[in-house]
């Protein structure tokens with residue numbers, strides 16, 4: 001921003017400020033551009049000069065335009081050129097931050113607050129416990145409250161964190177975290193203020209020995225600065241005990257009493273809809289990828305869902321690293337050299353970059369023909385360029401990788417198994433790799449098949465499930481009760497049962513219930529099913545812009561036919577498959593500030609492909625094996641159908657003992673179709689015949705889908721995670 005001032009000054013020619021304009025033209029200019037006249041000097045450092053020049057430049061512009069017949073002149077354009085506040089920019093372009101519609105606004109707000117809470121807890125070494133409460137305050141308004149048991153925020157930082165865009169602790173460091181830009185929560189607060197006029201309310205406590213602080217904040221978009229509305233601009237302390245509790249209630253907020261932590265409350269224009277891209281889906285997927293968190297979620301209808309932690313250990317702490325020299329571009333290198341005061345080149349290279357020892361630094365200097373003892377600030381542009389090329393030409397060890405923490409194959413398998421029904425699971429964590437000097441790591445997990453849970457339901461169970469559900473329609477009942485059953489499959493079941501889409505499950509007559517049961521047992525729901533993809537970046541689920549994401553693009557460009565799935569060219573593979581892809585990195589390259597899709601860096605795509613291939617190969621082995629079992633089973637059925645007749649006919653012709661011959665033929669038939677009896681253990685190995693063993697390798701799980709606990713979700717809460725209407 002600061003760099004704009006001299007540019008603007010230079011762009012206004014001296015003549016423009018000297019000429020006196022006729023009064024009539026000046027008035028016309030003011031009328032035509034009221035916005036320019038509104039700018040305050042504080043808002044734009046160059047605005048005062050611009051305002052002074054405004055009249056004369058505008059007048060001259062009008063005169064020149066008249067004489068030349070042009071619409072605008074350089075001078076008239078110069079009078080309109082000024083600084084843009086970052087908040088004003090994002091207020092106008094809120095879609096860039098994920099606030100393009102009321103439904104997404106609700107999700108983005110919760111996501112920013114929850115991600116911050118998780119980051120803060122993990123950084124402080126605290127097992128996270130998070131409370132999320134969504135409350136509807138009018139037809140199109142919701143109040144969201146997100147609290148954590150994190151370290152809290154010191155008093156003076158609270159206004160800056162929640163009332164200033166581009167302010168944060170994560171942007172300038174290279175360390176794996178969910179947030180990285182310093183925009184998220186303040187943008188959510190700004191959206192709330194803009195759509196409802198209500199301030200952001202924050203309570204934070206940093207120690208049980210100190211009172212909590214309470215602030216009501218509004219962002220001043222013109223200046224990108226916080227405006228504190230309570231306590232005469234200072235915020236207030238919340239007293240202990242009864243009095244504090246009453247104060248909290250008076251302010252229309254909540255606080256689950258904790259020795260330390262932060263709660264943010266934002267009221268905003270929003271829409272709550274379940275299903276794909278919903279808050280429910282985000283929280284559910286967050287729980288899968290973060291087994292160490294406990295989450296209490298109260299939705300707008302008052303349903304409370306608890307996700308208890310499955311792991312009592314925090315993920316290892318990611319280390320902060322220095323930039324790797326290979327990833328630093330020329331401009332950045334020149335800026336770093338200029339900033340480094342009182343340092344020799346060798347000192348500079350070995351302290352500001354990772355993997356550069358003094359010996360490597362010397363080598364770089366020799367290649368660049370620069371003295372290793374030269375002081376950084378004495379270097380000109382040609383030396384900086386020579387150093388840049390020398391860095392690229394010098395062999396430097398790849399960046400350290402303890403700065404990234406993958407989820408790990410075992411937890412990936414566990415997480416996927418808990419929520420996705422299937423019979424075959426495989427996971428692969430790739431070794432760390434690097435793009436533009438930034439370390440990253442790719443993980444892929446896959447769940448396949450399992451007879452549809454709908455086919456294992458009998459009459460009594462169906463009655464119980466209908467009794468328990470609070471779904472309003474049959475479609476909602478099917479989708480919410482049977483995990484992995486999409487709306488397409490639900491529609492096919494309803495069609496086969498000749499039931500209407502709006503019928504309520506509890507109102508079905510006995511005959512209709514029977515038709516529903518028959519259809520559930522007979523419709524092949526796996527047919528036409530498309531692979532479901534769950535994308536994650538630093539353990540945060542990505543729910544939008546699927547097509548623009550490097551993960552989706554790599555999945556569709558991988559050949560899944562060789563792994564036993566059908567796939568049209570460049571399309572999503574077909575089959576009952578769930579795939580989860582996670583990128584962990586010190587800097588995730590998102591395609592936009594709303595952090596919804598990963599940019600297609602070739603290094604990242606290559607790693608994703610290798611991860612997909614690793615689980616794909618195991619899937620291929622399993623699918624082929626399963627097909628062989630089925631083929632041999634069909635073959636044996638045919639033999640069995642005719643063996644008795646063959647034995648009788650032969651006995652009639654040559655008089656051999658019919659039963660003896662039948663038993664002999666039976667033994668032969670069983671032997672030649674032995675694969676039909678093949679049973680696999682939970683690692684995918686064939687049981688009984690060790691000689692023909694197939695090795696699926698590590699991190700594969702094979703289960704009996706009929707006994708899968710995740711297949712059927714019971715009770716009213718199940719509807720809450722269902723596909724939306």
Ligand SMILES: Nc1ncnc2c1ncn2[C@@H]1O[C@H](COP(=O)(O)OP(=O)(O)OP(=O)(O)O)[C@@H](O)[C@H]1O
Pocket residue numbers: 112116117120148150151152153161167168169170171178179180181182183184185186187262
């Ligand atoms: N609940 C919290 N507890 C402690 N510190 C927090 C909390 N929420 C936010 N912060 C601090 O406020 C900073 C700004 O948060 P903000 O959401 O605006 O950006 P970010 O998380 O750094 O990046 P991004 O824009 O990518 O989300 C964070 O970097 C963190 O230091």
